[in-house]
Amino acid sequence: MSVIDELAGELSKLPGIGRKTALRLTYHLLKQPRERSIRLARALETLAERVHPCQTCFNPTEDAECAICRDPRRDAAVLCAVEEAADIGAIERAGEFRGRYHVLGGRISPLDGVGPEDLTVSELERRVAGGAVTEVIVATNPSVEGEATALYLQQVLAPHVARVTRIARGLPVGGDLEYADGITIAQALSARREMP
Amino acid sequence: MSVIDELAGELSKLPGIGRKTALRLTYHLLKQPRERSIRLARALETLAERVHPCQTCFNPTEDAECAICRDPRRDAAVLCAVEEAADIGAIERAGEFRGRYHVLGGRISPLDGVGPEDLTVSELERRVAGGAVTEVIVATNPSVEGEATALYLQQVLAPHVARVTRIARGLPVGGDLEYADGITIAQALSARREMP
Numbered sequence: 001m002s003v004i005d006e007l008a009g010e011l012s013k014l015p016g017i018g019r020k021t022a023l024r025l026t027y028h029l030l031k032q033p034r035e036r037s038i039r040l041a042r043a044l045e046t047l048a049e050r051v052h053p054c055q056t057c058f059n060p061t062e063d064a065e066c067a068i069c070r071d072p073r074r075d076a077a078v079l080c081a082v083e084e085a086a087d088i089g090a091i092e093r094a095g096e097f098r099g100r101y102h103v104l105g106g107r108i109s110p111l112d113g114v115g116p117e118d119l120t121v122s123e124l125e126r127r128v129a130g131g132a133v134t135e136v137i138v139a140t141n142p143s144v145e146g147e148a149t150a151l152y153l154q155q156v157l158a159p160h161v162a163r164v165t166r167i168a169r170g171l172p173v174g175g176d177l178e179y180a181d182g183i184t185i186a187q188a189l190s191a192r193r194e195m196p
Numbered sequence: 197m198s199v200i201d202e203l204a205g206e207l208s209k210l211p212g213i214g215r216k217t218a219l220r221l222t223y224h225l226l227k228q229p230r231e232r233s234i235r236l237a238r239a240l241e242t243l244a245e246r247v248h249p250c251q252t253c254f255n256p257t258e259d260a261e262c263a264i265c266r267d268p269r270r271d272a273a274v275l276c277a278v279e280e281a282a283d284i285g286a287i288e289r290a291g292e293f294r295g296r297y298h299v300l301g302g303r304i305s306p307l308d309g310v311g312p313e314d315l316t317v318s319e320l321e322r323r324v325a326g327g328a329v330t331e332v333i334v335a336t337n338p339s340v341e342g343e344a345t346a347l348y349l350q351q352v353l354a355p356h357v358a359r360v361t362r363i364a365r366g367l368p369v370g371g372d373l374e375y376a377d378g379i380t381i382a383q384a385l386s387a388r389r390e391m392p
Contacts (some may be wrong), residue, residue, distance in 0.1 A: 041241045043206045058375065
């Protein structure tokens with residue numbers, strides 16, 4: 001296999017990049033100064049070598065704890081539980097939330113064989129069991145699996161924390177939190193309600 | 197700048213990949229085993245270090261000459277001039293052409309400041325001036341710049357080679373007349389041939 005096919009093969013494993021796009025990207029890089037490919041390679045290596053989940057919230061970081069967990073101005077009494085680390089960026093861009101996060105690492109989905117034990121649910125339970133947390137905002141996606149995950153979290157967390165809230169259904173049902181605009185996310189946060 | 201932003205920044209320099217897609221790809225890689233990122237990085241480095249233009253036809257290769265130029269079964273008397281190396285793959289997949297190639301490295305475009313001296317035109321002239329080439333098929337894209345490049349090549353190459361031909365323009369096979377643009381239909385009409 002040629003080097004070109006090899007790179008195109010690796011690129012086509014990325015989501016949303018098919019064989020033709022992968023080849024187009026490869027030929028694009030061949031036309032660029034080779035420093036471009038080297039810089040991209042270095043960034044990938046650094047990502048693989050230095051980034052790991054935050055020991056507290058599982059947000060990817062280069063340190064033991066992520067920047068948000070280390071920030072003393074962020075309210076440690078309010079946690080926002082999200083499916084993926086990418087969702088944190090979306091919520092941060094909305095500029096509404098001043099608490100801290102917990103990355104679940106997915107959502108409960110029996111059809112895909114994903115149960116609570118595959119997520120960081122027990123770690124969230126342990127964080128909350130300390131007693132310092134007054135509210136957990138469940139910000140899983142407004143999908144069937146996201147709602148099921150929210151219900152499960154509510155049952156598990158209720159004994160430990162005063163309030164388990166769910167972001168409002170201001171988000172379009174079936175949508176993806178990562179792609180929602182900041183105003184929608186801000187409204188969904190401020191309209192959050194107690195889970196019954 | 198964080199490692200995540202750095203990789204997303206490098207990825208977003210690729211064509212067709214915006215800031216959000218770049219972030220999505222980065223977070224996707226973070227969820228994969230780190231070997232995936234390492235393999236992609238290695239493929240990029242190998243591309244940057246080992247691949248360079250074929251000394252004869254400018255098709256990217258790891259050797260002095262590309263596999264097509266080295267293949268004795270390929271007819272050295274017929275050259276197909278293409279804008280980009282990626283076009284070779286498209287023509288090879290058609291399985292019709294048994295000659296060799298010449299990668300121009302773009303098309304003449306005065307608006308973009310691209311002249312013949314920025315392409316491998318003089319190298320093509322030198323290849324053809326040897327006298328062993330009987331036909332040059334100009335397979336630049338059927339765009340305004342592609343046509344201008346074809347006309348220029350015809351003028352430059354005519355003194356050296358018996359035939360300078362242009363790939364046919366017309367309706368794409370499997371296409372629909374109803375949705376074809378007027379220029380394509382006009383050319384398909386004026387280039388009509390007797391039915392055998």
